[in-house]
Amino acid sequence: MIRMLLRVLGHEYARPVRRTVALMTTTAVVEGLSYALLVPVLRALFGSTPADAGPWLIAFGAVVAVYAALRFRSDLSGFRVGTTLLRGMYHRLGGHLARLPIGWYDARRVGQVSVLASEGVLQAMSVIAHLLAPFVSACVTPLTIVVVMLAVNAQMGLAALVAVPVVAGIQIWTGRSMAATDTERAERGQEATGRVIEYLQAQPVLRAGGRTAERFRLLDDSLREVQRASRRTVLSALSGTLGLTLTVQAMFTVLLVLGAYLALGGGIGAAEVLTILVLAARCADPLLSLSDIGGRVRGARSELARLDTVLRTEPLPEAPEPIQPVGHDLEFASVAFRHGDRTVIDEVSLSVPEGQRLAVVGPSGAGKSTLLQLLARFYDVAAGAVRVGGVDVRSIDAEVLMAQIAIVFQDVYLFDGTIEENVRLGRPDADDAEVRAAASAARLDEVIERLPGGWAANVGEGGALLSGGERQRVSIARALLKNAPIVLLDEVTSALDPVNEAAVHEGIERLMAGRTVVMVAHRLRTVQRADRIVFLDGGRIVAEGSHDELLRRGGRYADFWNISLAPAHTQP
Template sequence: MIRTLIALIPSDRRGKVGIYAMLTLVSVVVRAAGTVLLIPLVAALFSDVPRDALPWLGWLTAATVIGWIVDTATSRLGFDLGFALLDHTQHDVADRLPGIRMDWLGGDGGANTANARQAIAATGPELVGMVVNLLTPLIGAILLPAAIALALLLISVPLGLAALAGVVILLGAFWASGRLSRKADAVADETNRAFTERIIEFARTQQALRAARRVEPARSMVGDALAAQHGASMRLLLMQVPGQLLFSLASQLALLILAGMATFLTVRGTLGVPEAIAMIVVAARYLEPFTSLSELAPAIESTRATLGRIRAVLDAPVMATGTAALSTNTAPRIEFSGVTFGYGTTPVLKDVSFVLEPGGTTAIVGPSGSGKSTILSLIAGLHQPSSGRVLIDGVDTAQMDAETRRATTSVVFQHPYLFDGTIRDNILVGDPGADAEQLAAAARLARVDELTGRLPDGDGAKVGEAGTALSGGERQRVSIARALVKPAPVLLVDEATSALDTENEAAVVDALTADERSRTRVIVAHRLASIRHADRVLFLDGGQIVEDGSIDELLAAHGRFDEFWNQQREAADWQITH
């Protein structure tokens, strides 16, 4: 944990880590000296010349003052390192996320996405206080008893050895109890994550659940997740109790060893009674850090988990990038050359090759799961092929710099996500530098102007979280305006009309075809109305292109596309009769 924490501190502050460690060590030595000085002080007070205690009192006072000064300096430096850790970590995580490979984010059953979300949400006070409120007490709790034991060796070797034995016993018990707790925490974290995801899902799907009369949590997957969480919590408690009992037993054993040795030496006459009395205070001071260590255990495990999540995000695999850029911003030529790709061990595309000419509109059609959306993801640079190459104007997307890759494509997703802001804000996400004329043109093409014209606040109207204040068709129009305002030479459309009514579907298709910007367009669709303006159709099945040509050519071939076309036409003619 300490190594991870230090690794997260920015390099320009690493030099201060050494100073911090030195100050912490000095603080431990001074506090240990102050504790052991009680023995000669008490012995002098009970001697024939009590005045002899004054020099020892002076040394004790000096140790106390020096300790206070060092602790103050350590705290200030700790806060400085804590704020540096906060700033550096939050910026690093935010900078890292856009480059992380999508297969990692979606992998491990959603755990990686949850880790990324929790890493971003790590609170400021938690990170800032990690050094001062946790690391400093932790180091002190581990080193101070050992320092006291070493100092006791100067007074009595048997007492020092007994104290060192107690340190070994207590640290061993702490390690064992921590290991038990971590095993239970791992299970609890997984069930807590699953429960949180199910609660969010339960809240978002209330419409469907109520329609199906499945609104009782106990009868849904929320109930299963809650039961799993309850079981994990019980196991966590059952595994924590033995650890706490073990540590408590070790503390009593360490006290017994130290007290027994002091008593034995006093009975034998090798340790004076005043020194033995002072040892009571020393023993209490010796055990106090271990009590603090026990109290810090939950915070230590929580911090270990937080640092682990942050480290996992920072160590996550990133998309390959290079320094290549496109020479122009006009509609490019897109080429797939022997592209194979899969999600995990599941193959999706198998040795796919095709060329899309500049400025053309290509429709990709095929059954669900055939790899249509995957092709768009590869063009957009959201994924990279397992083998083969994706070329845009002859430039391999894997060799593009990140900025070029993001600027090249504009995407309309099947399920658009709108940010909690105004309609204007959401459109400008596509191009924050767009002027009023460009904004109005994109809104007009996507027919967002019809929407804003009937709203009191116009394009300043709030869309709500995830766009919930708008209908599905209205959200899609805003999403299209966002894509159109972006000056990208490639426009990718993924099932943009699959869930829309006829009116909104017509508006979306018109918006995509009326855009006069020089672009190469690739459209994934099931519905014929969305592809009627396509220059070319690729029919995909089983991860391979089985038909390629214009709409008329494929219809004349009476193949898979012709079958698909006829099914669509027959479905369009269906009517409900009385």
């Protein structure tokens, strides 16, 4: 468990964790040894001079005080180290997730990571703060007490020692039998979480289609599976709990019978028998708590294993000696990219000189957005190279590459905060004048003026409190504030009304001015002013040239252009 914890966190946390474990172990040993002083106390109390018990009681009180001080220090150390580990785990997990390929984030994994990053991390990191001290105490204190028993009376000590491998065997067997049910319960829980999120997000579609009752059944089925998996987990733990309880009770009964037999035969005094029975009773409580503590530790270990799996996922490789790009021209050199068994981009070669605009058009699924993602290195190519400023993007430091690029997506995601906070994401150190200028250039100031809170208006989770056009203006203002030399535009006006489309177009024109631009568009009117247009189909370039050249040649682009004009011609 500790080895896995250190592997997940990194060995820079090894020293405080080991120091805390050593302190907890020492505390448990001192607790067990303190009970050894009960032997002279009870001997004196049952002897001819009970007053002789006084010094031993004082010594017992002193040892208990030492134990209390050690327990306070070990618990405090556990809380402090646990807090440090929690912070370190969030930083490491967040940093690692930021370096994973975008393709890793499918719908299933998003649900898993959301559960893992909330409940999973807290449960895994609670081991040091809440579970480790009682677990160490439940294991070490009874062993120390058994050693004390052996010192008091070898026969009864050996009888107690027999229970040690039995208890250990029960714990190991219970852990193995519960491994499968724990995994199943976690999987069912993640699936149920995904169903809940799906149900909440799909409310408009479900209500419009009158399918809410059916979706409730799907959600209920998922929750029933969680219930069944939880029941199987409880039943798997029940046998271990009963076995442990019967073992502890049997040990106490054997010691009671053996003590009575030895006392009647004169082999041991009544004080020694009573002392051993008291010690055995003190063993019972921590041993019986092993069932509960062991289950919680196994749960934390399962979360650690899932964290370990995520952290072992290979991120995009980083160049050992990054190269600084010179200039802002772009190039695709015989690029191929595959998603699973499907070839998305196939032998694409094209270049965009610095300061020019390239438009990428084509049918849905042609690979247009993938070209932008390869430029931003959301994925690595399967073959060929993508170059920025003459340098392969795989040889550029990730932060340097992203500093060169501003991206405006079709689906804009805004963080739950104010409009100003979302705009400042483009360049957090920008002054107020620069932020206002970017907002004005994106015509976001029109939105801010009509919102009750102005700049301090909250946008809601994902920007839910703003319309699509308003979110797009925030995204453009953010890109303008970043002031990157390369701009990537992905279908930024495809779902906007005419008023917002005009405002967004104005902002986009200001964003593109003087920059190297690659734009993807379905509405062909938005690409007429591009220096060059490539028509992509099936991951291949089937036509390229200027707008006028492509129209003169005919072919796929001309067909698309004519189709885009058809609705306007048929209107009365």
